[in-house]
Amino acid sequence: MNNFDAIIIGTGAAGGIVACVLAEAGKHVLLLERGAALTFADVGRDDLRNQRLAVYGHNAGPDITGNPRVFVDPQGRSRIVRPYELDYHNNAACLGGGTRVYGAQAWRFHPNDFRMASKYGVPEGSSLADWPISYETLEPFYERAEWELGAAGDGASIQSEIPRKRNYPLPPVPPSPQTVALQTAARQLNWLTSPVPLLINTESYAGRPACIECKYCVGFACPTDAKNGTQNTVIPRALATGNCHLKTSAFAEKIETDNRGIVSGVSYFVDSRRETARSKIVIVSAGAIESARLLLNSHSSLHPAGLGNEHDQVGRNLQGHLYPRAYGIAPGRVFNGIGPGVTIATIQFNHDNPGIIGGGMLADDFIKPPIDFWYDSLPPELPRWGIENKSFMRENYTRVMHVRGPVQDIPNPEGRVTVDNAVRDKWGIPVARLSGTTHPATVEAAEFMRERGEEWLRASGCEKVWSAQPGLILSGRQHQAGTCRMGNDPRSSVTDEWGRVHSHDNLFVVDGSLHVTNGGFNPVLTIMALAYRSAEYIAQRV
Ligand SMILES: Cc1cc2nc3c(=O)[nH]c(=O)nc-3n(C[C@H](O)[C@H](O)[C@H](O)COP(=O)(O)OP(=O)(O)OC[C@H]3O[C@@H](n4cnc5c(N)ncnc54)[C@H](O)[C@@H]3O)c2cc1C
Numbered sequence: 001m002n003n004f005d006a007i008i009i010g011t012g013a014a015g016g017i018v019a020c021v022l023a024e025a026g027k028h029v030l031l032l033e034r035g036a037a038l039t040f041a042d043v044g045r046d047d048l049r050n051q052r053l054a055v056y057g058h059n060a061g062p063d064i065t066g067n068p069r070v071f072v073d074p075q076g077r078s079r080i081v082r083p084y085e086l087d088y089h090n091n092a093a094c095l096g097g098g099t100r101v102y103g104a105q106a107w108r109f110h111p112n113d114f115r116m117a118s119k120y121g122v123p124e125g126s127s128l129a130d131w132p133i134s135y136e137t138l139e140p141f142y143e144r145a146e147w148e149l150g151a152a153g154d155g156a157s158i159q160s161e162i163p164r165k166r167n168y169p170l171p172p173v174p175p176s177p178q179t180v181a182l183q184t185a186a187r188q189l190n191w192l193t194s195p196v197p198l199l200i201n202t203e204s205y206a207g208r209p210a211c212i213e214c215k216y217c218v219g220f221a222c223p224t225d226a227k228n229g230t231q232n233t234v235i236p237r238a239l240a241t242g243n244c245h246l247k248t249s250a251f252a253e254k255i256e257t258d259n260r261g262i263v264s265g266v267s268y269f270v271d272s273r274r275e276t277a278r279s280k281i282v283i284v285s286a287g288a289i290e291s292a293r294l295l296l297n298s299h300s301s302l303h304p305a306g307l308g309n310e311h312d313q314v315g316r317n318l319q320g321h322l323y324p325r326a327y328g329i330a331p332g333r334v335f336n337g338i339g340p341g342v343t344i345a346t347i348q349f350n351h352d353n354p355g356i357i358g359g360g361m362l363a364d365d366f367i368k369p370p371i372d373f374w375y376d377s378l379p380p381e382l383p384r385w386g387i388e389n390k391s392f393m394r395e396n397y398t399r400v401m402h403v404r405g406p407v408q409d410i411p412n413p414e415g416r417v418t419v420d421n422a423v424r425d426k427w428g429i430p431v432a433r434l435s436g437t438t439h440p441a442t443v444e445a446a447e448f449m450r451e452r453g454e455e456w457l458r459a460s461g462c463e464k465v466w467s468a469q470p471g472l473i474l475s476g477r478q479h480q481a482g483t484c485r486m487g488n489d490p491r492s493s494v495t496d497e498w499g500r501v502h503s504h505d506n507l508f509v510v511d512g513s514l515h516v517t518n519g520g521f522n523p524v525l526t527i528m529a530l531a532y533r534s535a536e537y538i539a540q541r542v
Contacts, residue, residue: 012097016230
């Protein structure tokens, strides 16, 4: 079969959900994924080769060879980067996309995250804007994502800030010694705390077992399938309908248009063979960087600047999160080695911080393998090798407390994805070129949150506290978003509120690219909620 109701490009957080909704609605779907369906063994458990610490490469794609990008630093110098380098801004490229190896923090955005421009105004040089939809509009779809994939948490604890109609289907992860210290301190400081919501089965759910509390959550695959990504929840459901035709190792090269300029299908490579499939609708769910790249590379004589790019908006406003982090040495042992490790958060500072635009969430951290601790968490003055370093590691690995969290990005239109015609991937397709930085107001908010992190650790009894200074960088990486933002005005957005590209009735973008702003929270649950909303809309129209 070569004629589908819909072709979906990408099987990550959004693409997997869209495939499930459409297939269960009886639509015939072609689901294209550039990566492979990785097994637990394929992903492996190498502390130095994973999606979190990629010293010797990464473990969830894309391949190191043949997939370069170009990175332009804040000084304007450009260089070719490979997938495991930080400046590549990689997420993952495999069945399930980022959700195959993510940490599974499942935050809803705060209602104010949807009205940032109304609340704070628009700082000079930024493209801060309100979403075309409100939290209340998205609320039922957040709930659906939590219940269909399986989320654990305690909604009542933050109901005053982020209202919900129904609690999580699963109870939160149990507290650790670190949780107790942080919670006691937060009470003294009068800060609101909650368990960290996670798309992890704290009890068996939907036919899959409970978490076995191993130490390898973030950056790795789950040994028992208790971590809920799209690859083990909605994609199997889509395939079970018989309506969804999945092709892995299939790289979408171009969205095809006919001689009237109307979207007609997708051409893609399977190995080095080019194939083309036709469809009534095309849905781009390739992640914020690759979705923008694909639209830009799908140019033709009728669309010389690429699809949806009549107003030079595709690829702009690339956002992610600056991630301030603080560390402190607790009086006693706080590390119990029980995964996932992230247990307690405060959303006290997501908004209404004097002199700051936005803010962010702070939480304790996933269990870190010792080498990751060494790489990421040591005091700045400590030598990185030698007896002093070894002593510190031996005495403090189980005593160091960590807090960190994402800070709301203030979007900068110059933080962007373009394509570089001079650098091609293994199929000869121009690669993504990443340039610009976030807005300086983001750095101010990150600095404020870094100070709050230190404050929390001091109040928790830590004797020595240190932290990393945030800098003015491009913030895309694993939380990449914003490059095809939704909005009502085609001059300042790429799609409407459903993800439909303004200039093409049958072309949709559904993934992190849609985010107008990226919240002061990990983004995946919002990507999933938007995917449910758009998919229901599409299912009624195709
Ligand atoms: C280690 C790690 C930890 C994370 N932890 C968290 C967390 O705790 N909480 C949270 O909220 N978020 C987390 N994230 C981020 C989260 O995974 C992403 O926000 C989310 O997956 C993005 O969803 P998406 O649908 O936009 O894109 P993706 O999930 O990236 O999916 C895009 C898919 O499209 C495919 N693709 C791209 N180009 C093409 C093409 N041309 N042809 C065919 N297929 C293509 C890719 O291979 C990929 O599978 C984490 C990510 C990583 C890597």
